[in-house]
Amino acid sequence: xxxxxxGVRSGKSAFAEKYxxxxxxxxxxxxxxxxxxxxxxxKKRIVRHQWDRQNQNxxxxxxxMQVQIPLTIQQLSKDAVVLFECVTTWLSNVLxxxxxxxxxxxxxxxCIESLQKQLLAWHQQGATIVVVSNExxxxxxxxxxxxxxxxxxxxxxxxxxxxxxDEAYEVQYQLVQQWx
Amino acid sequence: MFIILxxxxxxxxxxxxxxxxxLPTKKLVKYEGILxxxxxxxxxxxxxxxxxEQIVLPHLHQPEELVAQQIxxxxxxxxxxxxxxxxxxxxxxxxxxxxxxxxxxxxxxxRLYQKLCxxxxxxxxxxxxxxxxxxxxxxxxx
Numbered sequence: 678x679x680x681x682x683x684g685v686r687s688g689k690s691a692f693a694e695k696y697x698x699x700x701x702x703x704x705x706x707x708x709x710x711x712x713x714x715x716x717x718x719x720k721k722r723i724v725r726h727q728w729d730r731q732n733q734n735x736x737x738x739x740x741x742m743q744v745q746i747p748l749t750i751q752q753l754s755k756d757a758v759v760l761f762e763c764v765t766t767w768l769s770n771v772l773x774x775x776x777x778x779x780x781x782x783x784x785x786x787x788c789i790e791s792l793q794k795q796l797l798a799w800h801q802q803g804a805t806i807v808v809v810s811n812e813x814x815x816x817x818x819x820x821x822x823x824x825x826x827x828x829x830x831x832x833x834x835x836x837x838x839x840x841x842x843d844e845a846y847e848v849q850y851q852l853v854q855q856w857x
Numbered sequence: 858m859f860i861i862l863x864x865x866x867x868x869x870x871x872x873x874x875x876x877x878x879x880l881p882t883k884k885l886v887k888y889e890g891i892l893x894x895x896x897x898x899x900x901x902x903x904x905x906x907x908x909x910e911q912i913v914l915p916h917l918h919q920p921e922e923l924v925a926q927q928i929x930x931x932x933x934x935x936x937x938x939x940x941x942x943x944x945x946x947x948x949x950x951x952x953x954x955x956x957x958x959x960x961x962x963x964x965x966x967x968r969l970y971q972k973l974c975x976x977x978x979x980x981x982x983x984x985x986x987x988x989x990x991x992x993x994x995x996x997x998x999x
Contacts, residue, residue: 684950812864812950813951814864814865814866814867815864815865815947815948815949815950815951816948816949816950816951816952816963817910817948817951817954817959817962817963818865828865828866829865829866831866832864832865832866832867832868832985833866835866835867835985836866836867836868836985836986838985839984839985839986839987840985840986845985845987847984856984856985856987856989857987
């Protein structure tokens with residue numbers, strides 16, 4: 678597993694996509710998109726990402742998801758490369774469902790556990806996983822409890838992913854620092 | 858003095874605990890959101906100071922430099938008597954807060970962390986559990 682984070686507009690997606698493509702021409706590329714196009718701005722962001730991928734000499738199988746990993750990609754071959762983009766929007770989807778559907782806090786833990794299990798399962802199947810996320814923890818706590826819960830869950834999940842990754846990178850304005 | 862830097866929920870505390878486990882045993886005292894009382898400190902003690910935001914918060918009516926200097930001096934005096942670990946949560950890389958008090962808090966903590974990093978013999982940044990030594994022996998290494 679490979680973990681890649683960075684600030685907004687840091688070049689982390691481009692680095693992640695290039696990394697995935699460099700793994701070889703015979704690989705099956707899966708782009709797992711967790712962004713939900715709930716407004717015009719998000720639609721534009723998604724179109725920009727789609728456009729970037731179309732302009733590459735590679736074929737991406739795009740899989741859209743919100744919280745649960747779709748059944749069709751739960752079992753993959755060792756030739757598969759999964760680019761999971763990204764942990765921050767995935768966790769927002771989890772917390773959004775939790776609030777919108779008044780679920781209990783077990784729901785959040787179960788979602789996180791099932792994502793962790795799937796990442797480990799892909800690893801065991803021999804697939805390569807590239808996980809993208811954002812650096813959002815270097816500021817003062819929010820006055821909103823929901824945001825602070827999000828920060829805590831995200832930080833802990835990042836720690837777990839880094840611990841289970843073979844390589845971990847932080848991207849700052851296209852400059853890449855390999856932490857692991 | 859050891860300074861441990863990093864964003865919130867990045868594993869700074871766990872790193873300090875791992876580090877301490879490798880050092881000779883000493884009596885450990887934790888100060889969260891308060892400054893150590895100097896008269897209680899002796900050389901056989903190891904001290905962890907954390908939650909600097911809480912320490913700074915009651916003093917925001919005073920100038921940033923003065924507050925940072927006063928807190929720094931207390932910690933430096935403590936450090937002369939005991940082994941001190943400062944856990945500093947980096948809050949300096951977000952959007953400028955709208956509230957004046959939050960801006961002052963962030964600025965004062967930043968000023969204080971500069972002084973602590975200048976004084977400390979070892980400064981380590983922790984990124985999701987991975988340490989990077991920014992100052993001291995083994996500079997640049999994990």
